[in-house]
Amino acid sequence: MANTTHADHAHDHHDHTPKGIKRWLYATNHKDIGTMYLVFACAMFFMGGAMALVIRLELFQPGLQFVDPGFFNSMTTMHALLMIFGAVMPAWTGLANWMVPMQIGAPDMALPRLNNFSFWLLPFAFTMLLLTLFVPGGSPAGGWTLYPPLSLQAGDSFPLTIFAIHLMGISSILGAINVVVTIMNMRAPGMGLLNMPLFCWTWLITAYLLIAVMPVLAGAVTMLLTDHFFGTSFFSAAGGGDPVMFQHIFWFFGHPEVYILILPAFGVVSEIIPTFSRKPLFGYESMVYASASIAFLSFIVWAHHMFTVGMPLAGQLFFMLSTMLIAVPTGVKVFNWCATMWKGSISFETPMLFSLAFLFLFTIGGFSGLMLAIVPADFQYHDTYFVVAHFHYVLVPGAVFAIMAGVYYWLPKWCGRMYNEKLGKLHFWLSTIGVNVLFFPQHFLGLAGMPRRIPDYSTQFADWNMVSSIGAFIFGFSQLLFVYVVWNAVKSGAPAPQRPWDTARGLDWELPTPAPYHSWETPPDAQAVARGVGH
Amino acid sequence: MDEASRVPEPQHLERENSRLTLKLLGVALGAFAFGFALVPLYEVLCEVTGFGNQKDLQHATAGVVEQIDRDRMVTVEFIAELPSVGSWEFRPVISSMKVHPGKLYEMDFVARNLTGQDSVAQAVPNVAPGKATAYFRKTECFCFTPQHFAKGEQKVMPVRFVLDPALPRHLDRITLSYVFYDNSTRVGALN
Numbered sequence: 189m190a191n192t193t194h195a196d197h198a199h200d201h202h203d204h205t206p207k208g209i210k211r212w213l214y215a216t217n218h219k220d221i222g223t224m225y226l227v228f229a230c231a232m233f234f235m236g237g238a239m240a241l242v243i244r245l246e247l248f249q250p251g252l253q254f255v256d257p258g259f260f261n262s263m264t265t266m267h268a269l270l271m272i273f274g275a276v277m278p279a280w281t282g283l284a285n286w287m288v289p290m291q292i293g294a295p296d297m298a299l300p301r302l303n304n305f306s307f308w309l310l311p312f313a314f315t316m317l318l319l320t321l322f323v324p325g326g327s328p329a330g331g332w333t334l335y336p337p338l339s340l341q342a343g344d345s346f347p348l349t350i351f352a353i354h355l356m357g358i359s360s361i362l363g364a365i366n367v368v369v370t371i372m373n374m375r376a377p378g379m380g381l382l383n384m385p386l387f388c389w390t391w392l393i394t395a396y397l398l399i400a401v402m403p404v405l406a407g408a409v410t411m412l413l414t415d416h417f418f419g420t421s422f423f424s425a426a427g428g429g430d431p432v433m434f435q436h437i438f439w440f441f442g443h444p445e446v447y448i449l450i451l452p453a454f455g456v457v458s459e460i461i462p463t464f465s466r467k468p469l470f471g472y473e474s475m476v477y478a479s480a481s482i483a484f485l486s487f488i489v490w491a492h493h494m495f496t497v498g499m500p501l502a503g504q505l506f507f508m509l510s511t512m513l514i515a516v517p518t519g520v521k522v523f524n525w526c527a528t529m530w531k532g533s534i535s536f537e538t539p540m541l542f543s544l545a546f547l548f549l550f551t552i553g554g555f556s557g558l559m560l561a562i563v564p565a566d567f568q569y570h571d572t573y574f575v576v577a578h579f580h581y582v583l584v585p586g587a588v589f590a591i592m593a594g595v596y597y598w599l600p601k602w603c604g605r606m607y608n609e610k611l612g613k614l615h616f617w618l619s620t621i622g623v624n625v626l627f628f629p630q631h632f633l634g635l636a637g638m639p640r641r642i643p644d645y646s647t648q649f650a651d652w653n654m655v656s657s658i659g660a661f662i663f664g665f666s667q668l669l670f671v672y673v674v675w676n677a678v679k680s681g682a683p684a685p686q687r688p689w690d691t692a693r694g695l696d697w698e699l700p701t702p703a704p705y706h707s708w709e710t711p712p713d714a715q716a717v718a719r720g721v722g723h
Numbered sequence: 724m725d726e727a728s729r730v731p732e733p734q735h736l737e738r739e740n741s742r743l744t745l746k747l748l749g750v751a752l753g754a755f756a757f758g759f760a761l762v763p764l765y766e767v768l769c770e771v772t773g774f775g776n777q778k779d780l781q782h783a784t785a786g787v788v789e790q791i792d793r794d795r796m797v798t799v800e801f802i803a804e805l806p807s808v809g810s811w812e813f814r815p816v817i818s819s820m821k822v823h824p825g826k827l828y829e830m831d832f833v834a835r836n837l838t839g840q841d842s843v844a845q846a847v848p849n850v851a852p853g854k855a856t857a858y859f860r861k862t863e864c865f866c867f868t869p870q871h872f873a874k875g876e877q878k879v880m881p882v883r884f885v886l887d888p889a890l891p892r893h894l895d896r897i898t899l900s901y902v903f904y905d906n907s908t909r910v911g912a913l914n
Contacts, residue, residue: 298740337806365747373739375730403751407758422762425847426904433765437758498853 225282232274293376390455453590465532538612542593553581574634604702605681625659
């Protein structure tokens with residue numbers, strides 16, 4: 189039936205595809221571009237990870253052993269920029285490119301050439317950013333938040349960093365526009381907005397967040413640029429500006445940004461947990477509304493990042509309470525995932541294991557976030573390792589685990605081959621144990637008062653730092669296994685069945701395996717749409 | 724299915740796609756402009772909350788009349804800060820004084836130019852706690868204008884201030900601090 193015709197179409201088109209490097213340079217196919225995004229993200233993940241290991245190596249023992257403090261600060265700054273803008277965001281865009289057309293029954297993304305452009309901006313942006321490692325003065329070392337006046341004192345790296353951020357911003361805005369247009373205009377007949385898989389929903393909301401806040405970041409760094417080179421005084425106190433204003437503008441971008449990193453993860457997990465619990469997702473609509481509420485709230489909580497710079501009591505109360513309010517929609521999600529598993533017949537394949545770890549460990553990160561939201565407690569925790577532990581718990585076993593869960597989940601559909609389940613599980617356990625050994629002790633360090641972004645520390649912090657570093661090396665090196673598992677699956681995995689996960693629902697699973705080069709040349713029939721939207 | 728969730732007919736798709744793309748680009752441009760609009764918005768917010776009205780500290784308050792409140796004593800502390808070490812010397816002559824609200828006082832700060840060339844400096848004031856800012860009045864201050872220093876020159880620079888007697892009673896210790904910026908490049912560019 190429909191499947192066979194699709195397979196034929198796919199073969200036709202394969203013949204017209206440019207071969208070799210041109211296939212990738214001129215790529216307009218959503219799967220090719222998605223693959224490039226994912227490969228790029230993986231490369232940046234390892235580069236940023238190597239920088240993290242330099243940090244943990246230096247912190248293995250008190251005292252200065254391996255790198256000088258300036259380079260250490262460059263490593264913390266570059267690690268953050270690479271992981272946020274180079275690894276997690278492109279990985280999500282890559283997954284969106286692969287999955288959104290497949291899930292909504294569209295042949296491709298709405299704007300294929302724009303799609304090509306937004307991907308190819310990234311290698312240039314990150315080449316510029318990485319070039320700063322070799323310029324006089326070294327890489328930016330004032331933290332990824334680029335607070336003035338410190339960031340303005342950077343050496344030759346300054347303009348390179350700013351323009352790299354501009355390019356990354358343009359790339360993600362264009363990518364987001366593409367996702368919105370695809371979802372709004374290209375859904376298959378019969379697929380209403382409230383029939384879409386949750387991954388599409390959370391990405392739609394993420395895309396709106398991106399369009400709303402990435403330009404604000406671009407504005408903020410442009411002001412830094414003019415302050416540095418053209419004598420303006422947006423943030424220079426000597427000229428009548430205010431450095432604190434930068435923090436407000438930056439976090440007006442920065443807080444929605446953290447939801448940009450995590451919302452698609454909610455979507456992926458909302459697809460995987462029902463599949464392996466063999467039950468439909470509990471509370472689909474409440475999931476959609478919860479995601480939208482989180483996105484809305486993200487705009488009115490920014491100043492909780494800067495309680496200690498001083499603000500009126502009323503402001504502190506407002507930002508504390510609005511921050512805590514985010515726990516309500518997030519709690520709705522966590523309870524819905526638990527309710528989905530309740531009385532399900534659960535099996536523990538690798539994607540499910542990563543999703544379960546996400547559920548537990550992201551929630552731990554959420555709880556430490558609640559603690560940080562309490563103003564008087566924050567005065568104690570601010571800029572300590574407690575903060576580092578908090579945001580790594582929500583980003584590593586949060587966002588990164590969800591990306592990996594998604595890759596394991598969809599890989600059989602992408603390449604038509606199964607990954608090695610044993611090795612996948614080994615990768616899971618090494619990662620989960622590693623990540624907890626790495627980040628859990630950082631809570632203790634932070635509560636004991638160890639500041640973040642320092643290359644040396646008081647000897648009282650020595651033991652937990654050593655434990656944390658050991659965890660870092662376990663986690664870091666076990667990611668090589670991930671690459672091997674994926675590579676092995678693509679090259680020589682066992683052929684995947686038409687439905688690799690028999691209970692997975694959605695149009696993405698209605699396509700033949702491996703997914704044809706062009707997804708839905710003819711729109712899916714009503715039956716297929718109805719089968720997919722059985723929540 | 725509701726109105727909003729209807730997708731365009733295939734023959735209109737391309738037009739609808741570019742229409743939506745342009746709209747979203749417009750939103751992105753608007754967001755870029757909004758980033759800059761935050762600058763004046765921030766000033767307004769500071770003005771309204773009275774919290775960040777530090778800029779008023781850089782202007783003389785007109786029509787200050789002494790109404791001395793002899794029953795109250797408030798400690799005023801003075802702090803002098805330099806953004807970088809070595810090229811300037813900057814300090815208050817005394818570190819704190821006890822004052823009556825409503826009475827006019829004069830205090831001196833000393834600065835010396837060690838940059839090895841003629842320079843211009845701008846002092847930027849700040850009052851802590853923030854609530855006290857609105858009650859801190861100055862009739863004269865070296866921070867009102869850029870200060871010119873010859874190479875190696877030392878200057879004693881006065882600040883004349885009065886605390887508004889309406890100062891809330893729980894504020895009994897106020898800190899006036901200055902950061903002393905070398906502004907030669909900026910002022911040079913203006914001249």
